[in-house]
Amino acid sequence: MEREMCIYKELLKISKDKSLEDELNDIADYIYKEYGTKINFCKIFGNRWSYCAGNKNLIMPKYRIVLTEDLGLLAENVDEENWNEILQAIKKVIA
Known part of the structure; x- marks a missing residue:
């Protein structure tokens, strides 16, 4: 929980x-620099996911996670140890 709060505070800073796109790009950059995990944020239109922000070099995403009704996250090479805390912090920041 303490670690989650640290991640959340960093993401808030x-x-x-910033605009939503700039905010999401900066969050993706931070996650990549700190944890080595490439992520994309996508707008969700029914079954279709359309790139919105994040790492443009994401080749084979392993994970597809719905963050809100209209925003999702694609990720590869996730660090299982920290992933739940990172995900919860991202959800709080974009809410």
Whole structure:
């Protein structure tokens, strides 16, 4: 829980006073630099997921996670140890 709060605070600093696209790009950059995990954020239109922000070099995403009704996350090479905390922090920041 303490680790989750640290991640959340870092993501809040990153996302302050920015457009949604810039905020998501900065979050994706932070996650890649800190944890080595490439992520994309996607707009969800029914069954179709369309790239919105994040790492454009994501080749083979292993994970497809719905964050909100209209926003999802694709990820590869996830660090299982920290992933739940990272995911919860991202959900709090974009809410």
